[in-house]
Structure formats: structure tokens, C-alpha cells
Amino acid sequence: MASPLNSTGFSDALVILGAAGLVIPAFARAKISPVIGFILVGLLVGPSGLGALVPSYPWLYHITISDPHAIEPFAEFGIVLLLFSIGLELSFKRLWSMRRLVFGTGAAELIGSGLILGTGLHLLTDVAWTGSFALGIALALSSTALVLPIAGTSSPVGRTAFAMLLFEDLALVPIIFILGALGPMAAAGGWMGFARVGGGAILTVAILFVGGRFFLPKLFAQAARTKSPELFLAASLLVVIAASLATTAAGLSPIVGALIAGLLIAETNYHSEVEVMTAPFKGLALGVFLITVGMSVDLGAILANWGSYFLAIVGVVAIKALVTFGLLRLAGIRGGVAAETGMLMGSPSETTLIVLGAAGQAQLLAPGLASFWQTVTAIGLTITPLLALLGKRAAKRIERRQGDSPEASIPEEGPGTVVIGFGRVGRMVCDMLKVHGQPYVAVEADIDAVKAARADGYPVIFGDVVRPELVDRLNLGRARALILTMDDPVLSVALTRRVRGWVPDLTIIARARDTAHAAELYKAGASDAVPETLESSLQLAEAVLTDLGVAVGPVIVSIHEKRAELRQEIKAAADLEVAPRLIRARLSKD
Numbered sequence: 001m002a003s004p005l006n007s008t009g010f011s012d013a014l015v016i017l018g019a020a021g022l023v024i025p026a027f028a029r030a031k032i033s034p035v036i037g038f039i040l041v042g043l044l045v046g047p048s049g050l051g052a053l054v055p056s057y058p059w060l061y062h063i064t065i066s067d068p069h070a071i072e073p074f075a076e077f078g079i080v081l082l083l084f085s086i087g088l089e090l091s092f093k094r095l096w097s098m099r100r101l102v103f104g105t106g107a108a109e110l111i112g113s114g115l116i117l118g119t120g121l122h123l124l125t126d127v128a129w130t131g132s133f134a135l136g137i138a139l140a141l142s143s144t145a146l147v148l149p150i151a152g153t154s155s156p157v158g159r160t161a162f163a164m165l166l167f168e169d170l171a172l173v174p175i176i177f178i179l180g181a182l183g184p185m186a187a188a189g190g191w192m193g194f195a196r197v198g199g200g201a202i203l204t205v206a207i208l209f210v211g212g213r214f215f216l217p218k219l220f221a222q223a224a225r226t227k228s229p230e231l232f233l234a235a236s237l238l239v240v241i242a243a244s245l246a247t248t249a250a251g252l253s254p255i256v257g258a259l260i261a262g263l264l265i266a267e268t269n270y271h272s273e274v275e276v277m278t279a280p281f282k283g284l285a286l287g288v289f290l291i292t293v294g295m296s297v298d299l300g301a302i303l304a305n306w307g308s309y310f311l312a313i314v315g316v317v318a319i320k321a322l323v324t325f326g327l328l329r330l331a332g333i334r335g336g337v338a339a340e341t342g343m344l345m346g347s348p349s350e351t352t353l354i355v356l357g358a359a360g361q362a363q364l365l366a367p368g369l370a371s372f373w374q375t376v377t378a379i380g381l382t383i384t385p386l387l388a389l390l391g392k393r394a395a396k397r398i399e400r401r402q403g404d405s406p407e408a409s410i411p412e413e414g415p416g417t418v419v420i421g422f423g424r425v426g427r428m429v430c431d432m433l434k435v436h437g438q439p440y441v442a443v444e445a446d447i448d449a450v451k452a453a454r455a456d457g458y459p460v461i462f463g464d465v466v467r468p469e470l471v472d473r474l475n476l477g478r479a480r481a482l483i484l485t486m487d488d489p490v491l492s493v494a495l496t497r498r499v500r501g502w503v504p505d506l507t508i509i510a511r512a513r514d515t516a517h518a519a520e521l522y523k524a525g526a527s528d529a530v531p532e533t534l535e536s537s538l539q540l541a542e543a544v545l546t547d548l549g550v551a552v553g554p555v556i557v558s559i560h561e562k563r564a565e566l567r568q569e570i571k572a573a574a575d576l577e578v579a580p581r582l583i584r585a586r587l588s589k590d
Contacts, residue, residue, distance in 0.1 A: 015045055015065055016288055036385040038287045042294020043382075049299070065295065074288045076254070079145050079350065081278060081285050083169070083255040084240045087262015088275045098163045105331045106167030109345075113140035113323045117316065131364045135373060137175055138355035139316050141168050142345040144255075145289060146384045151344060156337045156448060157391075160328065161344055169255060172351055204250035205260065208243055212264035220270040233277045239265065240278075289350070296378045312376045317346035317387065336395035336447065343391030347380035399447045399462065416440050418479050420495070421486035422453055422460050425511055429483055430458060443474070465495060476503050484510040489517050493524045500525030518570050534566055 019041040026037070043049050051064040118136025121127055127135070144165045151158035216239065223235040239261050247257030265271050302309055321342035328338035353374060360370040416439030419426050426442060433440045444450050445464040453460040463470045465486075476482060482499060484492045492510050499508060509528045512518035518529035538559050545555045 015063060016291060017284075019045075019287065019291065034287070036382075038290035039294040039382045042291035043297055043299070044294075045291075046295030046297070048297065049295075065291070074285060076289070077285050079286070079289055080240065080244055080254055080258040081281055082145055082148070084258040084262040085275065085278065087259045087264075088266050088271050098159070098166075101160065101163035101331065102167050105327050106164035107171075108327050109164050109320075109324050110137070110140050110168055110171060112327070113320050116319055116323065120315070120319075127365075127369065131359070131369075134355070134359035134364045138352045138359065139348050139373070139377075140320065141172075141349040141351050141355065142320070143347060143349040143351075143381055143384060144169060145286060145350050146347075146381060147344050149286070150385060150388045151341075156333075157340045157344065157395075160333060160337060160341045164324070164341075164345065166259075168349070168351070169259065172354070175355060201247070201250045204246055205256075208246060208257070208260050209264070212239075212243075212261070213267070216264055217268050220265075220268060220274075224270065224273075229277070232273065236265075236274045236278055237281075293350070293378055293381045296374070297382060298375060301375060302379070308372075309376060309379060312373075313379055313383070316348065316376070316380065317343075321346040334399075334447075336399040339398055340388075340391035340395040343387045343394060344384070346387050347384045348377040350381065352377045396464075416479065417481045417483060418443065418474055418476060419483045419485060420465055421484065421511075422449055422458070423485065423487065425487075426483075426485040427453075427458075429485060441474075443470075466491065471495070471498065476506060479503075479506060481507040481509065484508070486511070487513075489513055489520075493517075493520050496521055496526050497524040515566075515570055522570060528567070529570070531570075534563070538563055 019038065045051060045064045049064070050060050054060045054064060114133070114137040116136070117139050118129075118132040118134075121135050122129055122132035125132075142161075142165060147161050147165060148158065151161050219235055219239070220232070223232045226232075240258055243257035243261035244254035245257070247260070248254045265274050323342075324345050325338045325342035328341060329335065333341075356365070356370050356374055356377070359365045360367065365373075417433060419429055419433075419440055419442040422430070422442045422444035426444070430440060430442055440459070442453070442458060442460040443463050443465060444453065444460050445462070445466075447462055450460050450462045465471055476499060484495060486492060489512075492512075496508055496510055499506065507527045508525065509530070510521045510526045512521055512529045512531040514533045515531050518531045518534075521529035541562075542555055542559050545558075546552060
């Protein structure tokens with residue numbers, strides 16, 4: 001009997017776990033999405049990577065995946081858990097608020113992109129209308145498994161993309177049944193079968209919603225009373241699996257059941273705990289899915305026909321991005337968000353592979369044609385993180401072009417005080433300036449924060465101080481003070497040094513993370529640096545003394561004295577490092 005340690009499944013599991021252990025921390029440290037790391041691992045260990053060298057170098061067997069199809073069920077489970085986690089972040093109220101984007105823009109994007117792609121393929125090739133329709137709809141789908149982990153669901157891009165992706169997930173099952181009915185081998189009663197399955201699916205979803213509203217709070221309450229994390233996790237996975245099995249039995253996709261399960265749990269008091277419990281499983285299973293995507297890319301076939309693949313990918317991405325951008329603009333979404341969402345939604349989806357398989361089974365597509373577009377889909381999934389980067393760059397350019405210029409908001413006689421950064425700290429500073437009648441202008445690089453601040457009446461302009469030309473236009477030579485509140489230590493030191501060189505007499509007050517950062521700011525030329533750790537300690541001491549019954553007046557005086565003493569110590573430490581450099585500079589001049 002063979003040892004389980006020598007089995008193919010055990011070897012593949014070690015490769016996957018090793019990849020997760022290396023890819024996630026390495027790419028997180030480099031501030032790169034682990035999505036692309038897992039796909040590259042799949043390329044490396046797959047049949048067209050190191051796996052092709054196993055016959056010549058048998059030792060490579062232990063660091064490659066021998067049977068790519070064996071891990072596909074785990075990849076599908078990863079997608080199920082991903083949709084479940086998305087459901088946890090939602091609520092029925094939020095879904096209702098998104099109905100216009102889901103059933104309006106989402107439907108228009110899928111149908112419009114599908115019709116344009118299908119018509120183009122029919123005109124450029126000899127594929128029949130039914131086959132072209134199947135291809136167009138398949139390629140119009142976008143990847144939920146990749147887009148949402150990249151964009152999230154709380155950002156404007158993530159919310160917009162999620163609305164359209166939600167419609168695509170709901171439309172997947174009708175698409176598959178319609179393709180079966182259009183196939184030449186479809187039975188005469190295909191539409192009746194479709195109606196029967198549709199009715200059963202609606203009934204199943206209704207039972208899940210009603211039963212979940214009644215049953216889930218009681219289930220999780222019992223699990224919580226046991227105070228056993230293992231039982232709580234088991235209950236969470238049981239709900240996901242049961243809902244997925246129910247929708248699968250009804251003819252729906254299992255991801256629909258997972259999404260419904262997440263939505264139902266999101267309405268309970270236990271959604272935060274469930275989200276924390278299932279997060280590790282979701283990340284690992286999603287990594288397995290991404291590895292299978294990388295393994296499906298045949299490098300040899302791509303190199304042999306790179307021109308055809310290049311044109312196919314560029315055409316699909318361009319059409320989908322333009323259609324999405326145009327529809328979002330018509331829906332009132334601002335240009336930067338529309339551009340970034342369009343690029344992110346440009347590549348095909350993992351569900352594209354499902355639709356292509358259904359079209360092949362219905363004999364709407366020849367096997368060779370289906371294989372070509374499956375490879376195009378795999379490449380498209382692989383480049384999705386790159387499309388996301390291009391979308392962010394395009395969004396920044398559009399937002400800068402549409403945002404107010406600094407000259408339009410800063411008076412010629414001077415801006416008074418310039419506050420760079422309008423987050424939590426910057427808003428508080430501006431509030432206090434306003435209370436005491438001090439004129440000011442704030443600068444913020446997040447366009448959403450700018451729009452929200454303007455709506456509240458704050459004089460905030462859009463701009464990124466990383467660009468030297470923006471700082472040049474702030475008219476700091478006529479300003480009374482510059483306040484730096486952004487939470488970026490490197491940028492705040494660099495900006496302090498740059499401005500101090502231009503405007504030697506300007507008062508520069510900077511937010512510092514700690515005393516070491518404050519010393520760096522003083523060395524760079526800051527008039528005052530306020531360490532967050534120092535201020536929190538002083539506030540704590542003030543609260544303790546007043547609660548102990550010490551008079552408020554003496555407490556405030558002692559706090560001010562202590563603050564001044566500590567600042568002098570920080571400045572002295574900074575001067576001790578600066579003085580030797582100044583002496584060496586003078587000696588070199590002499």
C-alpha cells in the first residue's frame with residue numbers, strides 16, 4: 001500500500017500551501033496584490049511551466065502540480081467562499097439602494113457588450129449567429145473572483161463594479177439554459193424545461209430567504225453560547241454548504257446560494273464573527289482558484305499564435321471598457337470612477353469558462369474555437385491586476401483634469417493658512433481655524449474626500465502634493481503658515497525640507513507619528529512637530545489628574561510646561577545631529 005506522503009494529492013497540497021505561505025507575505029510586503037502572485041505561481045508550476053520538465057528532471061515532481069484537474073473542486077469552493085464573504089459585507093437595504101446600478105447599468109453593460117462582441121465576431125469570422133451570441137455573452141462577463149478582491153466593496157469603484165457583477169452572477173443560469181435551448185441538439189421541450197427550472201429556482205431562493213430569517217439567528221445564538229470557536233466555524237461552513245447545495249439542486253449556480261447565505265447572516269448580530277472565522281479559508285481557496293487559472297495558460301500555444309491572441313484580448317478589453325465607461329457616465333458616475341471601473345471590468349471572467357463549456361456542449365461552438373477563447377479568457381484573467389493599475393492611472397489623470405485648479409481657489413493676496421491633508425486631523429485643524437476666524441485653504445488628494453468636504457462648506461481643493469508644480473502654485477510665499485497633517489512620514493519630511501528651502505520664514509507645523517519622526521521634521525526645517533504619541537500621553541495625564549480632583553487650572557499649566565519641555569528635548573536632539581553637518585559645511589567652504 002502506497003504511503004499517503006508519496007501520493008499525488010499530498011504533493012500538490014504541499015505546493016499549494018507553500019505557494020500561499022510565500023506569495024501572500026512577499027507580495028504584501030512589496031505592496032502588490034497577491035492575485036497576480038498566485039497566477040504566476042500557477043504558470044510556474046503548471047503543465048506548460050516546470051511541469052513540462054518533470055520527465056527530464058523527476059525531482060521537479062515535488063514542486064509542481066501533477067494533476068491540475070484534481071484541484072479544480074477546491075478552486076470552485078474558493079469562489080463560493082468569496083461570494084459568501086461579499087454577501088456578509090452587504091445588507092438588503094444596501095442592495096435596494098443599488099437597484100438602479102444592478103438592474104439598469106449592470107444589465108445594459110452585459111447585454112450591450114455581448115451584442116457588440118457577438119456582432120463583431122460574426123462579421124469577422126464564419127461563426128453562426130447562435131455561436132457568435134454565445135461567445136459575445138461569455139466574453140462580456142467579468143471576474144467577480146478578481147475584481148472585488150482588487151477593488152473591494154467599500155470604494156466607489158468597488159461599489160460600482162459589484163453592482164454590475166451582481167447582475168452577471170444572477171444572469172449566469174438563464175444564459176446557460178438559453179444556450180442549451182438554442183443548440184441544435186436541444187429537445188423540443190427545452191423552453192418548458194427552462195420554465196420548470198426557473199420556477200423551481202425562484203421557489204428555492206424564497207425558501208432560503210424565509211427559512212434563513214427564522215433559523216439562522218437561533219443557530220448562531222446556540223453556537224455562540226457554547227463559546228467554542230470550532231463549533232461557530234462549523235455552523236458558518238454548514239450554512240454556506242447547505243445554501244450552495246440547495247441552489248445547485250434547483251439548477252442555479254452554487255455561488256448564488258453562497259451569496260444568499262452571506263446576505264442572510266449579514267442581517268444577524270453575528271456577521272462580524274463569521275467574517276473573521278471564514279477569512280483564512282476564503283483566502284486559501286481563492287488562491288487555489290488563481291493557481292488553476294495560471295496553470296490553464298499554454299505558453300507554447302500563445303507563443304505560436306501570439307498575434308491572434310493579442311488582437312483578441314485587446315479587442316475584448318477595449319470594447320468592454322468603452323461600453324462600461326459610457327454607460328457609467330450616462331448613469332451620472334464621475335469620469336475617474338467610470339474609467340477605472342471600465343478597465344477593471346475589461347477582462348473576461350472565470351464564469352466565461354463555464355459559459356464556453358455550456359456552448360460547446362450545445363454544439364454552438366467548435367472545439368478548436370472554444371479552446372482558443374478559453375486561452376484568451378485565461379490570459380485576460382492573468383492581466384486583470386495590470387488592467388487595474390492602468391485604470392487607476394487613467395482615473396487620476398481624469399480627476400486632475402476635472403478637479404479645480406489651485407489658482408481658482410487661492411486668493412492672490414495669499415491663502416492665510418495652508419492645510420495639506422483633509423483627513424481626521426486636518427478637518428479638526430480647519431474647524432479650529434474657522435472658530436477663531438483664521439482664513440485657510442486645505443489641499444487633499446482623495447477626490448471623494450474633496451467632494452464631501454466641499455458639500456459641507458470647507459474650502460478644499462483637489463491636488464497631490466507629490467507633484468512639485470502643485471506646491472509651486474499654492475502661493476506659500478504669501479501664506480502665514482503651512483500645516484502638514486497627512487499620515488505619510490516620508491512625504492511630510494520631504495515636503496518640509498522642500499518648502500523650507502523656498503520660504504525660509506514660513507511657519508511650518510507638522511503632524512508626527514512619534515518623537516523620532518518629530519526629530520526628523522525638526523531637522524528638515526519644521527517650526528513645530530507634534531508627535532501623536534506625546535499628545536495622547538499628555539491628554540491621558542490631564543484626564544487622570546482632573547479625575548483625581550486636582551484643580552483644572554494647575555493641571556493645564558503643568559501640561560503646557562511638560563509639552564514645552566518635551567519639545568525642547570526633541571529639538572535639542574535634532575540640533576545635535578544637525579550641528580556637526582553645519583560645521584563641516586562651513587569648514588569645507590573656508
